[in-house]
Amino acid sequence: MNVHDWALIAFTILVQMSIGSLWVLLLAHLFAARKYSVEAADRLSDRALYALIPVIALGFLASLLHLGNPFSAYRAVTNLGTSWLSREILFGVIFAILATVYAFMQWRKIGSVGLRNIIGWLAAIDGLVMVYCMSNVYMLASQPAWNTWATPISFYAATFLLGALAMGAAFVANYTYLQRKEPGCADEQCTLMRETLRWVALAAVILLGVELVVLPIYLVALASGSATGLASVKLMAGSFGWMLALRVLLAFLGAGVFGLFLYQNAMSAGKEKMVGSMAYLAFIVVLAAEVLGRVLFYVSHVRIGI
Amino acid sequence: MDKQLGFYVDIASCTGCKACQVACKDKNNLPVGIRWRKVFQYEGGEWIRQQDGQMIPSSVYAYSVSSACAHCENPVCAQVCPTAAISKRADGIVLIDAEKCIGCRYCSWACPYGAPQFDEDAGVMTKCNMCYDLVDKGENPACVEACPYRAMDFGPISELRQKYGDFADPAPLPDPSITKPSVIYNPNRVTKSSKQADGHMVNLEEL
Numbered sequence: 001m002n003v004h005d006w007a008l009i010a011f012t013i014l015v016q017m018s019i020g021s022l023w024v025l026l027l028a029h030l031f032a033a034r035k036y037s038v039e040a041a042d043r044l045s046d047r048a049l050y051a052l053i054p055v056i057a058l059g060f061l062a063s064l065l066h067l068g069n070p071f072s073a074y075r076a077v078t079n080l081g082t083s084w085l086s087r088e089i090l091f092g093v094i095f096a097i098l099a100t101v102y103a104f105m106q107w108r109k110i111g112s113v114g115l116r117n118i119i120g121w122l123a124a125i126d127g128l129v130m131v132y133c134m135s136n137v138y139m140l141a142s143q144p145a146w147n148t149w150a151t152p153i154s155f156y157a158a159t160f161l162l163g164a165l166a167m168g169a170a171f172v173a174n175y176t177y178l179q180r181k182e183p184g185c186a187d188e189q190c191t192l193m194r195e196t197l198r199w200v201a202l203a204a205v206i207l208l209g210v211e212l213v214v215l216p217i218y219l220v221a222l223a224s225g226s227a228t229g230l231a232s233v234k235l236m237a238g239s240f241g242w243m244l245a246l247r248v249l250l251a252f253l254g255a256g257v258f259g260l261f262l263y264q265n266a267m268s269a270g271k272e273k274m275v276g277s278m279a280y281l282a283f284i285v286v287l288a289a290e291v292l293g294r295v296l297f298y299v300s301h302v303r304i305g306i
Numbered sequence: 307m308d309k310q311l312g313f314y315v316d317i318a319s320c321t322g323c324k325a326c327q328v329a330c331k332d333k334n335n336l337p338v339g340i341r342w343r344k345v346f347q348y349e350g351g352e353w354i355r356q357q358d359g360q361m362i363p364s365s366v367y368a369y370s371v372s373s374a375c376a377h378c379e380n381p382v383c384a385q386v387c388p389t390a391a392i393s394k395r396a397d398g399i400v401l402i403d404a405e406k407c408i409g410c411r412y413c414s415w416a417c418p419y420g421a422p423q424f425d426e427d428a429g430v431m432t433k434c435n436m437c438y439d440l441v442d443k444g445e446n447p448a449c450v451e452a453c454p455y456r457a458m459d460f461g462p463i464s465e466l467r468q469k470y471g472d473f474a475d476p477a478p479l480p481d482p483s484i485t486k487p488s489v490i491y492n493p494n495r496v497t498k499s500s501k502q503a504d505g506h507m508v509n510l511e512e513l
């Protein structure tokens with residue numbers, strides 16, 4: 001592992017998490033606006049939205065660290081015709097700009113609610129295109145461990161899993177903040193937090209299921225596909241076997257065990273404190289699992305040839 | 307388009323002396339750690355243990371493969387490069403423009419020949435440029451000229467193929483269908499193709 005790999009791990013995880021977060025945030029906002037009011041929805045999601053912008057910025061800063069010549073990074077969008085990397089950066093930059101504009105408009109309440117929502121959803125949809133491009137960056141003919149359908153599936157799964165749990169934690173933090181500022185004010189917000197947490201937990205459990213189904217199929221297909229693929233599997237199961245095991249264990253604990261607990265207890269009155277702690281814990285544990293999974297992704301690829 | 311230029315390497319004559327590798331390093335003044343041309347020593351096969359404990363070689367083999375950028379017909383490095391820093395000249399020579407390269411190293415993930423290599427000090431990728439300065443003067447690349455066994459040849463790949471055949475994938479080189487390399491080899495009697503590869507590289511620490 002060197003600094004370049006860490007830069008890419010940070011970049012892909014942070015940006016995917018931001019894209020997933022924006023989706024969950026917009027869905028929660030939509031749900032809250034329908035159920036109560038746009039004001040209530042803004043109170044639920046605005047602070048989380050402001051927190052998202054530095055995360056996106058950090059992700060892109062990290063991406064610069066893997067360049068030999070970071071000051072010329074702007075040139076990375078000059079081969080859109082054939083390079084998926086160019087396309088990834090283009091859609092990534094558009095995502096960052098739209099998300100920032102959306103956050104700024106929400107902050108200053110510029111423009112109509114409809115216009116703001118359109119900007120937000122455009123950012124979210126652009127984000128999904130970016131994850132698609134990002135998957136294609138790795139699907140190279142000479143990289144059997146990456147050149148499979150498992151790459152886009154696991155990227156999208158990471159996007160929504162991290163996004164869901166990050167927003168779960170953010171909504172808990174937001175509610176805690178609101179309560180401290182004006183105790184007793186937040187009945188409406190309390191219900192919103194509970195219901196969104198329930199959905200977040202359900203999404204986490206389903207996405208964990210996807211990851212757990214994809215992983216063994218991927219490993220078997222890779223091992224039986226080519227000698228180079230087998231070499232990758234031997235790395236993942238051999239010298240990095242502990243990492244793979246820990247990654248699965250943490251994902252199971254965070255999204256499965258804690259997720260199920262959240263799903264069952266989110267609505268129970270009087271358990272807000274415990275549910276909140278569990279939401280934080282689930283996010284941290286799943287973030288660790290996904291980072292380990294991404295480390296594994298970068299250390300276990302074996303290129304065909306010499 | 308002019309005729310695609312290419313290399314020919316005669317594995318049957320090559321002794322693995324690495325004069326080509328050193329001549330390349332010298333001519334191009336390459337920094338420590340960067341070798342545009344590399345000689346891969348490949349070995350495999352088995353010994354048979356007899357009842358008295360003696361070992362008899364049965365299928366043991368060894369040979370060397372000199373390889374650099376293959377100046378491919380399908381240069382995946384150029385396709386994936388986000389800054390379009392890699393281009394193919396009219397004569398097929400694939401070049402990296404150091405002014406455009408941002409050092410993202412993506413080409414080194416895509417190229418199955420390990421041709422693009424990162425220059426830490428310059429912050430950009432570098433690779434074999436087929437000594438285009440010499441080629442433009444009508445001379446041969448330094449590696450070809452340096453071979454003491456006259457095991458290398460250079461010229462339009464179509465002519466080389468006519469003269470020497472079109473075997474392009476001695477193990478450990480990859481399946482040529484990925485990039486369609488402009489390099490051909492003359493196998494010796496033990497040379498395995500990429501599909502028959504059952505040996506291993508023995509000089510990994512110097513590659």
